[in-house]
Amino acid sequence: MIRVEDIQKHFGALHVLRGITFDVKKGEAIVIIGPSGSGKSTLLRCVNLLVEPDAGKVFIDGVHVNRHGIRHEWVRQQVGMVFQSFNLFTHLSAIENVTLGLTRVKGMPHDQAVEKARKLLARVGLAAKESAYPAELSGGQQQRVAIARALAMDPKAMLFDEPTSALDPEYIREVLDVMTALAREGMTMIVVTHEMGFASNVASRILFMDAGKIIEEGTAEDIFQRPKEDRTRAFVSKILR
Amino acid sequence: MGKVRKFLRERWRYFDAALALLVIVGSLVYIYDLLVGSRGLDVAYVTRHYPLYLHAVFTNVYATTIAFIVGMAIGISVGWLRTAKTVPLAKFAASMRVEKRERQENPTGSEEGRRFLVVLSLLWYGTKYVVRRIGDGFVEIIRGTPLYVQILFASSFFIVFLPQYVGEGILIGIIALAINTGGYQAEIFRAGLQTVHSGQIEAARAIGFSRLKAMRYVILPQALRLIIPPLTNEYIGLFKASTFLFVLGVQTEISYIAQHEGFAGDVFEIFAIVTAIFLAITVTLSLIVQTLEKRFRIPGLGIEQIRRPRGVAVAPRAA
Numbered sequence: 063m064i065r066v067e068d069i070q071k072h073f074g075a076l077h078v079l080r081g082i083t084f085d086v087k088k089g090e091a092i093v094i095i096g097p098s099g100s101g102k103s104t105l106l107r108c109v110n111l112l113v114e115p116d117a118g119k120v121f122i123d124g125v126h127v128n129r130h131g132i133r134h135e136w137v138r139q140q141v142g143m144v145f146q147s148f149n150l151f152t153h154l155s156a157i158e159n160v161t162l163g164l165t166r167v168k169g170m171p172h173d174q175a176v177e178k179a180r181k182l183l184a185r186v187g188l189a190a191k192e193s194a195y196p197a198e199l200s201g202g203q204q205q206r207v208a209i210a211r212a213l214a215m216d217p218k219a220m221l222f223d224e225p226t227s228a229l230d231p232e233y234i235r236e237v238l239d240v241m242t243a244l245a246r247e248g249m250t251m252i253v254v255t256h257e258m259g260f261a262s263n264v265a266s267r268i269l270f271m272d273a274g275k276i277i278e279e280g281t282a283e284d285i286f287q288r289p290k291e292d293r294t295r296a297f298v299s300k301i302l303r
Numbered sequence: 304m305g306k307v308r309k310f311l312r313e314r315w316r317y318f319d320a321a322l323a324l325l326v327i328v329g330s331l332v333y334i335y336d337l338l339v340g341s342r343g344l345d346v347a348y349v350t351r352h353y354p355l356y357l358h359a360v361f362t363n364v365y366a367t368t369i370a371f372i373v374g375m376a377i378g379i380s381v382g383w384l385r386t387a388k389t390v391p392l393a394k395f396a397a398s399m400r401v402e403k404r405e406r407q408e409n410p411t412g413s414e415e416g417r418r419f420l421v422v423l424s425l426l427w428y429g430t431k432y433v434v435r436r437i438g439d440g441f442v443e444i445i446r447g448t449p450l451y452v453q454i455l456f457a458s459s460f461f462i463v464f465l466p467q468y469v470g471e472g473i474l475i476g477i478i479a480l481a482i483n484t485g486g487y488q489a490e491i492f493r494a495g496l497q498t499v500h501s502g503q504i505e506a507a508r509a510i511g512f513s514r515l516k517a518m519r520y521v522i523l524p525q526a527l528r529l530i531i532p533p534l535t536n537e538y539i540g541l542f543k544a545s546t547f548l549f550v551l552g553v554q555t556e557i558s559y560i561a562q563h564e565g566f567a568g569d570v571f572e573i574f575a576i577v578t579a580i581f582l583a584i585t586v587t588l589s590l591i592v593q594t595l596e597k598r599f600r601i602p603g604l605g606i607e608q609i610r611r612p613r614g615v616a617v618a619p620r621a622a
Contacts, residue, residue: 072397112508116397117404139511149506153524153601163510166520197603208506215510 063088063250064141064219069108069118071101071274078104079115080274086219091251093261095285096271097297102254103146105271106221109252110141123218139167142212146224148204150196156207157183157192160214168215182210186240202233206240219250226257256301258286270294338571348572360580362553366473367542370480374541377481378488383518384438385493387431395428438489445486450544454479458551472551480548484541491533495526528599535592539585 064086071079078101086092094102107113109120111127111134120128127137150159160179164170170178183189186206196204205225212220222241226234238260245251245264255261261268262282270278270285270293278285278294286302289295311318399421445453457479461469468474499522507517 110509112505134508135511135513138509143509145502145506145509147502149500149502151503151506151521151525152604153528162520163512166516167511195602195604197601211506211510 063090063123064109064252065119065121066105066109067119067121069105069115069120071104071108071113071115073104078274079108082118082271082274082276084269084276084279086250086252088250089248090266091245091249091253091264092267092269093265093282094252094254094269094271095256095261095297095301096277100271101274102271103223106143106223106252106254109221110138110143112138112143135167139215140218142215142217142220144205144208144212144220144222144225146228148196148201148208148228150204150208150211152196155193155195156188156199159196159207160211163211163215179210179214182213183207185213186210187236200233201229202236205229205233205237209237209240209244213244219252220244222251222253222255224254224256226255258302262286270297272297335571335575345572349576352573353576356576356580360584362473363542363545363548364584366477366480366548366553367538367545370477370545371484371538371541373477373481374484374488377485378492381438381441381485381489382492383496384435385442385489386496387435395425442486442489445483446490450479450483451547451550453483454547454550457482472548472553476545476548476551476553480541480545483544484537487537488534491530491537492526494533495530496522498529499525525601528601531592531596531599535589539588542585543581 065084067083069079069082070077082101082105084092094105096102104113108115109122111120115128118128119126122137122140125132150156151162154162157176157179160182161172161175164175164178165172180189180192183192186209188203188206188210191199191203191207194203196207199207209225225241226237229237234257238257241251241253242260242264253260253265265282267279268282268285269276270289270291272293278289278291284290285294286298289298403417454476457475458469461475503521503525504517507521508514512520
């Protein structure tokens with residue numbers, strides 16, 4: 063479904079990604095963990111080309127997407143993204159946040175878009191909040207609207223960039239529940255998170271990244287119970303404590 | 304007593320407004336009394352001459368509004384230009400190297416085609432760089448020199464290069480004002496655009512918006528709300544500055560003041576008329592803008608003006 067081959071990325075003198083290769087099969091949920099600054103977010107952004115890799119190839123559904131002749135806008139419609147800081151459009155109500163992409167990118171008629179958005183908001187448990195503005199919603203509610211907004215484009219896969227890191231503890235569960243349900247329904251997902259419970263329950267594989275490289279890859283059990291590499295062990299012991 | 308207090312509490316806003324008005328009017332009356340009190344107001348002069356001033360004000364409003372709208376077009380384009388990132392040459396060279404390596408690994412198309420692309424993108428980045436710098440210079444020159452000088456400069460420019468239009472004082476004035484306000488509005492728009500959080504653009508791009516569409520549907524609606532107050536400020540400033548057009552032979556309030564100065568006795572009457580007219584227009588304008596701001600305010604965002612009597616509990620918003 064998603065294949066990344068030997069991705070390199072520099073920001074100025076900083077070598078952020080040093081040759082990343084991995085594969086995500088259809089319906090698989092991958093969790094990426096690693097210390098801050100290890101390039102996890104940049105890697106996610108390389109997959110939907112919000113950040114253009116300096117070298118390497120990105121395939122989505124078998125199509126090599128980071129080459130001339132492929133519109134980035136098209137690529138981004140194939141892969142939904144959810145951000146750490148939600149990034150809901152502040153001037154639009156919850157339902158308008160969901161319909162904006164439908165009407166303005168996909169050209170869907172307004173009524174149809176509203177209908178679809180209502181269904182999606184119901185799916186993330188926010189049917190009653192459709193006319194609320196982002197600033198009137200809690201963090202957890204905002205993040206769930208953001209998930210609905212991404213799902214509205216009918217993406218083939220979803221990227222989650224630390225979706226619960228900016229949330230107060232009492233709101234984390236509701237967001238993780240939505241994500242778990244999504245994974246169970248067979249959505250292909252790449253999730254950057256430090257929620258170990260979620261990783262153990264949902265992830266088919268966990269990638270541990272450090273300093274722009276994938277250090278270790280395995281099931282939740284492998285990574286958390288029997289890490290092979292020293293760096294993985296050190297990191298895991300820190301976050302499990 | 305309790306009733307009075309309750310009444311006061313419910314109507315305090317009106318008392319507040321009335322008190323404010325009283326203080327303003329009172330101090331104006333006091334100043335007026337200080338200046339002409341001993342002599343008395345020449346009412347006949349005021350009634351005879353105020354239409355003249357109304358006409359002058361109409362000219363001002365007309366010139367200001369046209370200049371403001373033209374200036375807005377300049378401001379939006381230059382302001383947006385100034386948010387453009389120029390690509391450092393080193394980065395450009397780096398991306399060229401990547402491009403070359405890709406070509407060597409996977410040679411498709413001709414060498415000429417590749418060169419053509421390189422030249423094309425060099426031209427694109429070069430143009431972007433030059434245009435951006437021109438925008439920077441424009442803003443600095445407009446901001447850095449007095450409006451009065453700019454109007455004189457425009458007038459001289461027409462005298463030397465386009466003498467056939469010299470009679471059209473109002474046209475020259477509008478051009479000068481438009482360019483001037485364009486420079487200031489460019490800064491307002493730039494600030495507005497840059498204040499919108501970068502995450503908003505990223506989110507828009509992530510659901511497949513192009514740069515232009517993200518600008519149209521996500522950035523501009525937010526930026527425009529942010530810049531309503533500074534734009535109003537700019538309009539009022541421009542409106543007052545438009546009185547300078549008298550140097551171009553346009554009849555404005557100042558020209559009447561200048562003409563009538565000889566009639567020493569009526570000076571303060573003239574100022575009274577001019578002040579009243581200007582205040583009437585600017586205050587009305589700011590009231591209109593206030594309602595606009597309220598109308599377009601994003602619920603829950605920013606500092607809400609709390610308009611409720613003290614001591615009245617407000618039910619928390621249902622979660």
